[in-house]
Amino acid sequence: MAALPLLHFFCMLLYLAMSVYVVSRNSRAWVNRYCALVLVSFALWCLGKIVIHQPDCPVSMAHFFQNIVIVGAWGFSSFLLLFTLAFTGRDRLLSFPWLYPAVFLLPAAAIWVQWTQGKLLAYVPRTYGWGLAWQPTWLTRILLAYIFISALLAAILALAYSWRTTDVFRRKGGAIIGVSIILGLVLGFATNIIGPSLVDFDLPDMGHNLGVFWTAGLVFAISRYGLLTINPAAAADQILETMSDALLLADTEGRIVDINRAGRDLCGYPLLALKGRSLATLIRDRDQ
Numbered sequence: 001m002a003a004l005p006l007l008h009f010f011c012m013l014l015y016l017a018m019s020v021y022v023v024s025r026n027s028r029a030w031v032n033r034y035c036a037l038v039l040v041s042f043a044l045w046c047l048g049k050i051v052i053h054q055p056d057c058p059v060s061m062a063h064f065f066q067n068i069v070i071v072g073a074w075g076f077s078s079f080l081l082l083f084t085l086a087f088t089g090r091d092r093l094l095s096f097p098w099l100y101p102a103v104f105l106l107p108a109a110a111i112w113v114q115w116t117q118g119k120l121l122a123y124v125p126r127t128y129g130w131g132l133a134w135q136p137t138w139l140t141r142i143l144l145a146y147i148f149i150s151a152l153l154a155a156i157l158a159l160a161y162s163w164r165t166t167d168v169f170r171r172k173g174g175a176i177i178g179v180s181i182i183l184g185l186v187l188g189f190a191t192n193i194i195g196p197s198l199v200d201f202d203l204p205d206m207g208h209n210l211g212v213f214w215t216a217g218l219v220f221a222i223s224r225y226g227l228l229t230i231n232p233a234a235a236a237d238q239i240l241e242t243m244s245d246a247l248l249l250a251d252t253e254g255r256i257v258d259i260n261r262a263g264r265d266l267c268g269y270p271l272l273a274l275k276g277r278s279l280a281t282l283i284r285d286r287d288q
Contacts, residue, residue, distance in 0.1 A: 005050045008050045009050055015211070015215065016143050018041070022228055023036045023217075047210035055127065070110075075104075088158065092261075103177045106143065119139070119140075120143065134197070159178035159179070170225070191204070248279075
């Protein structure tokens, strides 16, 4: 196996092993499941590139494996956005049924068009095998913009969460995840989008390998700060959050410290609007 496909192979094994590890930390948590789906998307991406980046790969085989590549390459940012929403505690937003069609409709439509018509992406011969040739269509531009914006939004959400959370471990972990997403995103677009548009640019597309920056940040955040790992405090929080009865915690001065989902639904306000609010003013507003 040539050096480049061998690199893709080892990256694929890394992503698959990491996905199993993440799920094993807390198999019931959706944040872990979304994280594992991001890693599986990168693994599918690498799987196709193992074949496509073989110098003697026939074009018919390259196009066949392209159908596998685009599932991971065009779908990872959607799962990444869902992972970040779950990680930052935006459970109320994740409960909206319209969110999932909004997140997956465009990538799914682009994959279908590419599978049936091949209008978004083609291949050109390179020294390392087959290189990318993005087609100048409106759907191509919208897809690339969506991937970039959704991944960037995931990074911004993680960084914003790290700034506002009072949990020191989650603050540091969120910052690591956000920075690693931005680093992998910028370098990936440089080799996969900007590079192929340049004349005589023979550097292979490496976006799927550069996802290891995010994976490395994730490994460090889990091992150093215990993110995505179930613990007694997290288990207790999850039990309280999923209770059907409303539960509200207040300090000695009558200010709201925490409130579970049933309580937030009863009050009709999000958590940020309720934290620190006086119980007396809340009851008065409800009576009015």
